[in-house]
Amino acid sequence: xxxxxDHIGIACRDLDASIEFYKxxxxxxxxxxxxxxxxxxxxxxxRINGTxxxxxxxxxxxxxxxxDSTIAKYLxxxxxxxxxxxxxTPDVVATTEEATRTGVRVLYPAPRRGTSxxxxxxxxxxxxxxxxxxxxxxxxxxxxxxxxxx
Amino acid sequence: xxxxxDHIGIACRDLDASIEFYKxxxxxxxxxxxxxxxxxxxxxxxRINGTxxxxxxxxxxxxxxxxDSTIAKYLxxxxxxxxxxxxxTPDVVATTEEATRTGVRVLYPAPRRGTSxxxxxxxxxxxxxxxxxxxxxxxxxxxxxxxxxx
Numbered sequence: 001x002x003x004x005x006d007h008i009g010i011a012c013r014d015l016d017a018s019i020e021f022y023k024x025x026x027x028x029x030x031x032x033x034x035x036x037x038x039x040x041x042x043x044x045x046x047r048i049n050g051t052x053x054x055x056x057x058x059x060x061x062x063x064x065x066x067x068d069s070t071i072a073k074y075l076x077x078x079x080x081x082x083x084x085x086x087x088x089t090p091d092v093v094a095t096t097e098e099a100t101r102t103g104v105r106v107l108y109p110a111p112r113r114g115t116s117x118x119x120x121x122x123x124x125x126x127x128x129x130x131x132x133x134x135x136x137x138x139x140x141x142x143x144x145x146x147x148x149x150x
Numbered sequence: 151x152x153x154x155x156d157h158i159g160i161a162c163r164d165l166d167a168s169i170e171f172y173k174x175x176x177x178x179x180x181x182x183x184x185x186x187x188x189x190x191x192x193x194x195x196x197r198i199n200g201t202x203x204x205x206x207x208x209x210x211x212x213x214x215x216x217x218d219s220t221i222a223k224y225l226x227x228x229x230x231x232x233x234x235x236x237x238x239t240p241d242v243v244a245t246t247e248e249a250t251r252t253g254v255r256v257l258y259p260a261p262r263r264g265t266s267x268x269x270x271x272x273x274x275x276x277x278x279x280x281x282x283x284x285x286x287x288x289x290x291x292x293x294x295x296x297x298x299x300x
Contacts, residue, residue, distance in 0.1 A: 002176050003209045005155055008235055010281060011288070018279050024252050026152050026237070026279075047294030049154040049207075052200035057155045057207060080280030082232040085158055087176070087198070102174050128175075129168050131160060139168040 001095060004044035006088035006136045007045070007060040011074050011081060015042055018080075022046055022059065025103035031058075032116055040069025047116060055088050055138060060115065084122070086134035089143045096121045100134075104128065111137070151245060153203035156238035156286045157195070157210040159267075161224050161231060165192050165213035168230075172209065181208075184268055190219025195265060203236050205288060210265065222273055234272070236284035240291045242269045249273055249285070259288070 012018040022028040035042045046051040046059040062083060064072035074083055089095040092111050100106055107122040114120035117139040125132040169191035171177040178196040185192050196209040203268040212233060224233055239245040240263050250256055257272040264270035267289040275282040 002178070002198065008155065008158060010279070012279055019241075021279055025249050028152070046269070048152065050202035051207070052202075057199075057201070071249065072244055078280075079276070080233065082281055084201055085232060099175050104175060114157070123175075127163055129229075131232055 001091070002135075003085040004051040004055050004056065004088040004091050006086040006134075007058040009060045009084040009134070010053065010081060011071050011078075011083040013063065013075060013080060014127055015061055016045060016063045018063075019044055019046075019058055021057065021059070034069060035065060036113070036115070037065070038112065039071075039131050040064055040066045043115065048105075051088070053088065058136050060086070084132035084134050086120075086136050088136055088138065089139065092119045092121055092135050092137035095135050096123075097122055151241070152237040152239055152285075153237050154201040154205050154238040155207050156205065156236040156284075157208040158232060159210045159212055159234040159236060159284070161212050161221050161228075161233040163213065163225060165194060165211055165229060168211045168213075169196075172211070178209065184265065185215060186263070186265070187215070188262065189221075190214055190216045191264065193269065195225050201238070203238065210236070232283035234284050236270075238286055238288065240287065242271055242285050242287035245285050246271045246273075260287055271291075 031047045032045040042063045042065050045059045048057050050056050062071045101129040105124040111119040111121050119137045121135050123133040126134045180194045181197045182195040192213045192215050194211045198207050200206050212221045253276040255274040261269040261271050269286050269287045273283040
């Protein structure tokens with residue numbers, strides 16, 4: 001079950017410059033930043049609003065830390081812009097399985113670590129009408145096991 | 151002032167097929183649809199969650215109605231995918247002027263009609279690190295005049 005737009009992931013060449021742009025233009029503030037070595041990104045989360053599931057919606061700014069990362073390849077091909085969208089769910093395993101049942105391919109056989117120790121998976125953009133789609137379960141979300149959640 | 155992610159605008163070749171995809175994969179429902187002849191689009195809004203400013207966040211699916219429309223050109227160049235992001239504001243004129251003051255170009259000299267009689271403008275993607283960015287004021291939002299709102 002999807003309960004919110006969790007974030008919009010935006011690929012940028014210079015994280016500090018993009019942070020400055022969003023602060024100057026809209027007043028958005030960084031509420032969290034980290035380096036995810038597995039994904040090869042340095043990232044900043046800008047909180048935009050709270051959501052009625054008790055979570056929030058963010059912009060996620062993503063700068064590559066190495067040339068073989070997904071974001072570096074995206075930038076080389078497309079330039080800066082929206083890289084993916086992410087839906088929040090209380091159970092990423094169950095929601096991923098629900099999507100898989102309809103024939104959508106997932107990128108990881110099991111969830112990986114996302115921002116702030118969330119659990120994430122991605123749905124293949126070719127199966128989602130061109131939209132790379134992330135499913136994200138917050139670290140503090142209820143975590144029913146995949147066995148009894150459906 | 152921005153108070154929410156209002157929607158993510160997604161370009162699609164076949165609106166009915168995309169609606170079916172989002173319904174089957176996630177259970178999302180169409181809460182509004184319309185044809186905007188000025189923009190040259192047939193569109194559907196899928197409500198994802200409520201937001202703490204009293205509004206909501208949507209996916210906006212956009213199919214072109216004519217070949218010279220912005221969405222048709224986007225599809226020809228990029229294929230299906232995320233076309234723009236939209237931030238909600240109680241005052242689109244004031245928020246647009248705030249962005250302009252920082253050097254960002256806007257697409258329209260005055261707001262135009264968007265979905266459900268909202269008032270919208272767009273910020274130029276080249277001034278927004280590659281992200282075509284819409285500002286949207288809902289039809290039922292408080293409407294201070296631009297003269298006294300800042």
